[in-house]
Amino acid sequence: MTTGTDPLVVRMREFGTTVFAEMSALAVRTGAINLGQGFPDTDGPAEMLAAAEEALRTGHNQYPPGPGIPELRAAVSAQQQRDWGLAYDPDGEVVVTAGATEAVAAAILGLCEAGDEVVCFEPYYDSYAASIALAGAVRRPVTLRPDGAGYAFDPDELRAAFGPRTRLVLVNSPHNPTGKVFTREELELIAELCIEHDTYAVTDEVYEHLVFTDAPAPHIPLAGLPGMRERTVRISSAGKSFSCTGWKVGWASGPAPLVSAVLRVKQFLTFVNAGPLQPAVAVALGLPPAYLTGLRDRLQTGRDLLAAGLAEAGFRVYPSAATYFITADITPLGGTDGIEFCRALPERCGVVAVPTQVFYDSVEVGRRVVRFACCKRPEVLAEAADRLRTLAHA
Numbered sequence: 001m002t003t004g005t006d007p008l009v010v011r012m013r014e015f016g017t018t019v020f021a022e023m024s025a026l027a028v029r030t031g032a033i034n035l036g037q038g039f040p041d042t043d044g045p046a047e048m049l050a051a052a053e054e055a056l057r058t059g060h061n062q063y064p065p066g067p068g069i070p071e072l073r074a075a076v077s078a079q080q081q082r083d084w085g086l087a088y089d090p091d092g093e094v095v096v097t098a099g100a101t102e103a104v105a106a107a108i109l110g111l112c113e114a115g116d117e118v119v120c121f122e123p124y125y126d127s128y129a130a131s132i133a134l135a136g137a138v139r140r141p142v143t144l145r146p147d148g149a150g151y152a153f154d155p156d157e158l159r160a161a162f163g164p165r166t167r168l169v170l171v172n173s174p175h176n177p178t179g180k181v182f183t184r185e186e187l188e189l190i191a192e193l194c195i196e197h198d199t200y201a202v203t204d205e206v207y208e209h210l211v212f213t214d215a216p217a218p219h220i221p222l223a224g225l226p227g228m229r230e231r232t233v234r235i236s237s238a239g240k241s242f243s244c245t246g247w248k249v250g251w252a253s254g255p256a257p258l259v260s261a262v263l264r265v266k267q268f269l270t271f272v273n274a275g276p277l278q279p280a281v282a283v284a285l286g287l288p289p290a291y292l293t294g295l296r297d298r299l300q301t302g303r304d305l306l307a308a309g310l311a312e313a314g315f316r317v318y319p320s321a322a323t324y325f326i327t328a329d330i331t332p333l334g335g336t337d338g339i340e341f342c343r344a345l346p347e348r349c350g351v352v353a354v355p356t357q358v359f360y361d362s363v364e365v366g367r368r369v370v371r372f373a374c375c376k377r378p379e380v381l382a383e384a385a386d387r388l389r390t391l392a393h394a
């Protein structure tokens, strides 16, 4: 009865191996420059790395407290107060998680009953759909479409996505893969609908510090809007801010009942994580703002290098206001399918990108759009841009 059939539970069967794995393997096999997966090729702040080394050598190698070490919870709380004017009590309103990924999963698993609906914006980060499915919940995607100035959603589509079964809305701003920063007007509509339908909000703000100086709108945490703090789980992580994506140190903040729900699930997923890295992230969060503005400026320069190469190659480049990424339409190059295009790109010019259609339920919307990472050293991005330029003459 059991052996010989697919052992995987039905609710996970729609999720294959991620396209990142395929494209990264392709990069290794062909020696191409990997602008697929979004990880930096430089290390984070020296003070943070030194603190981690020190912690490893000075007895911080056992289980930390369930909600995270007090120094890190205090640093997370202080950072949100300093940067966004949001007050969270480090005792009870902040929990440390195994990256933002676990925080999102634990929030969805802890708040959604089977059959509850989760409104989210597509293209979405790939773990969202899987976490919603694991909870037995149902995703209700609202589509972000290029509108000339960036990406936007149709307010009526968002209104229609909310209904009696809506349990929460999942908002990722600044947004991966589009580089969109949700505007105050957009966030106000989301807030209005959350309040009207009495739902929760879960916000993924891992790129909160990486908004470019020429962005049309600043980053605004949804939790700061009137009536939203009490219903929002606000999530962020050290990975993107401090160039340590392999550390998987994230956190969730919110009113105590919501944070308790996250913690209840987290304690049976991982219990605790990253003991010796937690004090190091606390150090990083306390660094002067110059570290993060410097990182943002390097990313912005990288984005510009890449955007110029892509435009000269013939791509229709969409403006990116934030994050590690830039997206581009392959239609002017004769491309009709992002997956095929990305599979062929290493042979054509020695660069790896990822198709964005895998982040959509409405696959057609993303079929001709691919994503490039600009979180690499300038010389790597300059070389990638030169290689991409050769597509113009091919």
Ligand SMILES: *Cc1c(COP(=O)(O)O)cnc(C)c1O
Residues within 6 Å of the ligand: 098, 099, 100, 101, 102, 125, 172, 175, 176, 204, 206, 236, 237, 238, 239, 240, 245, 248, 249, 250
């Ligand atoms: C990278 C990323 C994450 C994952 O963060 P971790 O802290 O590594 O788990 C979550 N959300 C978005 C939008 C990301 O780009």
